[in-house]
Amino acid sequence: MLSSFPAPIxxxxxxxxxGIGAALAGLLDADPAVGRVTRFTRDVLDLxxxxxISAAAASLAEPPRLVICATGLLHADTLRPERALRELNADALARSFATNATGPALVAQAFLPxxxxxGKSLFAAxxxxxxxxxxxxxxxxxSYRAGKAALHQLIRTIAIEHARRWPEAVVAALHPGTVDTALSQPFQRSAKTLFTPAQSAAHLLAVVDQLTPSQSGHIFDWRGEEITP
Known part of the structure; x- marks a missing residue:
């Protein structure tokens, strides 16, 4: 149960x-502290x-206290993680940045205000x-490393500005570990630990509940341990 937020959330x-987003929404639906869960899928909100993104924010029935951007792009159709510099191309970089960094930043721009x-509010990507x-x-x-590194920097920068008018807010990035989803499927053999989406969602919500405004702008793994930039 999310106990650090004013209820109903x-x-x-x-x-x-x-996979992770659906599991998060399901657990939030079951939490008695949560009064409403608004789900956005890619056919409604395109990063x-x-x-x-602006239309999705404008459609909300009430102000959100918790916003989680459970998105990411590692591979798709012809896009594959590069194994060497010779495989790098501009299209892959642009596509990774659009989904892994630019999209979440624009979500923050639209939803944070x-x-x-x-009371505590939290935005996480x-x-x-x-x-x-x-x-x-x-x-x-x-491409993936650079896109996520850019996201981490954006989270830090957004958090600094947001704290000036929302001092009780938290803005953070969350690393879920390796989760059994389509994103990780081709790379699961090398994972030391593989979580189900439900396990990952439970871990992430536990971290969300424990984060405080003094930790805003940082990156945390599924255990709540800070990851250095």
């Missing part, structure tokens, strides 16, 4: 048709369309440990 899940000024520059020891995955 209006929670918004963006990417609610994905690459600023107009659809709607959140209550009093799914980050990734591989987006940590200091933790990069293997190389490869250039």
């Amino acid at each position: 209006h929670a918004v899940v963006i990417g609610a048709s994905g 690459t369309s600023p107009a659809s 709607l959140m209550p000024r009093e 799914l980050g990734a440990r591989v987006g940590s520059i200091s933790d990069n020891r293997l190389g490869g995955w250039h």
Whole structure:
């Protein structure tokens, strides 16, 4: 149960048709502290369309206290994580940035001003440990790493500005670990631990509940441990 937020909570899940997003929405629906869960799927809110993001925010029935952007792009059709610099191309970089960094930032731009000024509120986007520059020891995955690193920087910058008028708010990036979803499916053999979407969602909501405004602008893994940029 989310106990650190004023109840009833209006929670918004963006990417609610994905594995983690659907699991998050389901757990929030079952939480007695949550009064409303608004789900946005990609056919309604397109992260690459600023107009659809603005329209989704304008459609909310009431101010949201919790917004989770449970989205990410690692591979799709012809897009694959690069194993070497020679595989890098401009289209892959642009596509990764559009979904992994630009989209969540535009969601924050549209949704953060709607959140209550009093009491804890929280905006989170799914980050990734591989987006940590200091933790990069293997190389490869250039576009995905760069997109998530950009997201982490945007989260930090947005949090600093948001705190000036919303001092009780938290803005954070969350690393869910390796989860059994379509995003990770081709790469699961190398995972030390593989979580189900339900397990991942429970971990993330536990972290969401424990975060405080002093931790705003940082990146946390599924255990609540901070990841260095």
